[in-house]
Amino acid sequence: MVSVGALPGASAATKKASGSTLNIVSFVPFSGPDASFGDLALSGCYPAVYAVNSAGGAMGHKLACTTADTRGDPVDAVPAANALVAHASNVAAIFGPSSDEVLSTQPLLEKAKIPTFLMAGLSQYDYQTNPYYWRLTPADAAEGVAMAAWAKEHGYTRAAAVFATGTTSQGDGPASINGFKALGGKIVANVSLTPGQPSYNTEVSQVVNAHPQVIFFTAPADTSATFFAELHQLNNGVVPPTLVTEVAEEPGWINAVSGAIGLPTLEKQFAAMEAATPPESIPGWVAFHHALYASPKKVPNVGQYVDDPFTLSYYDAGILVALAMDQTHSTKPAVFNKAILGLSTPGAGKVVVHTYAAGAAAIAKGKKVAFIGASGNLYINKHHNVAGAFAAVSEGTNPHRIALVSAKLMAKAAA
Amino acid sequence: MNQVLSSLGFGIVTASILLPAAIGFTLQFSATNVLNIGFGSQMTLAAFIGYVCTSHGVGLWYALLLAGVFGGVTSLLLNRFLLTPFMRRGTTFFGMIVITIALSLVLEYTIEAIWGPQSVFYPLSTGGTVHLGSMSFTGEQLVIIGIGVALALATHALLRYTRTGKAMRAVAGNAPLARASGVPAQRIVDLAWMLSGFMGGAAGVMLGISLSSVSFTMGDTLLVEIIAAAVLGGVGQVYGAMLGSVVIGVLLEESAIVLSGAYAPISAFAVLIIVLLIRPTGLFAGTAKAKGVAA
Secondary structure (H helix, E strand, O other): OOOOEEEEEEOOOOOOOOOOEEEEEEOOOOOOOOOHHHHHHHHHHHHHHOOOOOOOEEEHHHHHHEEEOOOOOOHHHHHHHHHHHHOOOEEEEEEEEOOOOOHHHHHHHHHHOOEEEEOOOOOOOOOOOOOOOOHHHHHHHHHHHHHHHHHOOOOEEEEEEEEEOOHHHHHHHHHHHHHHHHHEEEEEEEEEOOOOOOHHHHHHHHHHOOOOOOEEOOOHHHHHHHHHHHHHHHOOOOOOEEEHHHHHOOHHHHHHHHHHHOOHHHHHHHEEEEOOOOOOOOHHHHHHHHHHHHHOOOOHHHHOOOOOOOHHHHHHHHHHHHHHHHHOOOOOHHHHHHHHHHHHOOOOOOOEEOOHHHHHHHHHHOOEEEOOOHHHHHHHHOOOOOOOEEEEEEOOOOOOOOEOHHHHHHHHHHH | HHHHHHHHHHHHHHHHHHHHHHHHHHHHHHOOOOOOOOOOHHHHHHHHHHHHHHHHOHHHHHHHHHHHHHHHHHHHHHHHHHHHHHOOOOOOOHHHHHHHHHHHHHHOOOOHHOOOOOOEOOOOOOEEEEEEOOOEEEEHHHHHHHHHHHHHHHHHHHHHOOHHHHHHHHHHHOOOHHHOOOOOOHHHHHHHHHHHHHHHHHHHHHHHHHHHOOOOOOOHHHHHHHHHHHHHHHHOOHHHHHHHHHHHHHHHHHHHHHOOOHHHHHHHHHHHHHHHHHHHOOOOOOOOHHHOOOO
C-alpha cells in the first residue's frame, strides 16, 4: 500500500469542472428543538465540497451543499422528503435523516436510490440491508455500552437507568442496562420518562430512594431540564454523577439543563459518551481541518466542529461519494454507490489517500484507491455500519475529552 | 405506601396547575360553545410574557399576575376579533375547532420566531424542600398549590355569590333565554373569555415553574390533560373541571408508581374513557347535554 495525500487542491493537474452542479442535500432539522443538527451536517458538507471543487469537481461536475429542513418532526419531514425525491435527478448524496424523522421518511427516500448517510443511531439500522443506506457514526446502542463500561471502569456498582420513551432511547437504554449487568453491576432503578409531562417528581423519587452511585440518562432537552431540576430539589441539591449520550451535547440540551440546575453542577457531575475521533495529527484530519477553514462557506462558530464525529463522518462521506463517481466514471447513484465500501477499505494493491485531489489523481492513473480521511479508518461492515471507539466528554459550554472508554470493557459489556 | 403518599403530593401539585387551566378552558366552552384548541398556545404565550417580566427584574409572582392579565386581554381580543366573526357567519362547530387549531399553530410558531427554539427559565429559588409526612414540596410548589386552590375558590365565589356569576351560568345554560331575560350576553361572554384567559395565563406560568423551563411547545403538551380534565368533569361544567383536574393530576403521578412512567398518561385517559362509557356527559352532566355536544 502506498499512502498519498497532502492538502486539498494540491494535485499537479487540476481539471476544471464543466458539467452541471450535483447537490449533497442535508435532510435534517434546521429549525425546531433539534435545529443544531442542520449545522452539524453542513459543517462536514462544506469542507468536503470545497475539497472536491478545488480539485476540479467530480467527473467534471461541481458539488454543492443544499438543505431540506425536516423541522425534526416526523410528520413535517414527509413533504420535505417528497420534494427531495421529486427533484432527485441532480442529487448525489443525502446527509441525514436524523432519528427524529428517519422512520417516517424511510419508505420515501428508499425510492430515490441515492446514497444516504444517516444521522440516526436507532437500533433498527444496526443490521440494515438497504445498499444505499450508510451510517458512518456508531449506533446509539454503542453509547449505552460505553456508559456501562465507563461506570464500571470508575468503580460504580449501583446505577439507575433513566431513559425517555420514544425511538431515540431504544438503543441506549437496554444496551446500558444489559452491559452494566454483564460487567457485574446492579441496576437499582429503571425508570421511563414520557416526554411532555408536567412533572417527573414520582420518577425522581424512585431514583432518589434507590441511592444510585451513577445515573445512565437519555431524554430530550425539556424533559431533562424538568427531571434534573426536580432531582436537584428532592435530593437536597445533589445530582449524582450522570452519564449521558451525544444528544446531551447539543446546545439546546446544555442550555435547558444548565438553566435548570446551574452550569457548575452540569460541568461537575455530567459526562457524555461520544464517538471518539482520531488524533489531530493524522493526514486525513489535517486535510479536513484545512478545508474546514478554507471553504468560503462555513457554519457559525465553525471551531466547535473540528473534532465532532458527525462533522468528520460527513466530510468523509462527501469525499467518498466524489471518489466513487470518479472510480465508476458515472454520476448515477445506482452505479457509483457500490464503489463506496471498497473506497473506504484499505487492501492489497490499493493506494491509500487522505484527500480527494490525491484520490482523483490516483484513479485517473488507473490505480485502486482507499480513502482514509478525517475519521481515520472507518472499518465499515457489511451492514454499512461502523463500530468506533468512544470517549467521555465533559458537559457544558466548553466540552473537553476526559478520557477514552476502555475498549476491552466495552467489548465485554456488548458480548 | 410511602411512595404512594409521596406521589399523592406530586399529584396535588400537578392538579393545582390543571385547575385554573381546565377551569379556563371549560369557561370558554360554556360561554361560546368553542372548543379552543389554541388554549395551550395561549398559555405558552402568557408564560413567555411572564419570562419577559422576570428577566426585567419583576418578581416571579408579580410576573404570574401580569401574565394572567396579558392572557385575559389577549383572550378577549381573540374572541372578539377572530372567533366571533366566524361564529356570526355560521361556521360549524368543527369548523371552529379547525380555526382554533390554526390559531394554535400561528401562536406557537410566532413564539418560536420571537424567542427561538431553546428553553428560557424563571428565576427559581434553590431552597430546600418541606416535608409533610411522606410528601415533599418545594417552596414554589406550595405557592402553586395555594394559587390553584385560591383561583378555584375565587371562581366558586364568583359563580355562586355574584350577579355576574349567575349571569354567566345563565348564559352557559341557555344564551338566547338569558338574553331575552335582560342578561347582557355579549358582555358576559367577553368577561368569560377574559377570565378564562387570565386562568390560562396564570396556569402557563405555573407550568413553567413546575417544568423548570419554558419552551414554545409547552402549552400544547399539557393541552390533552386539560381537555381530559374538562371532559371528565363534564364539558362546560366549571365544578366538573375542578374535580377532573384533581382526578387527572393525581392519576398521572400515582400511575407512575403503580405501573411505570411510560404508562402514566395512558392510565389517566383509560380512566377517562371508562367514566365516559358509564356517563357520556362526564361526571357532572348539564352543559354538554344542553349544548348537544355529548349524547
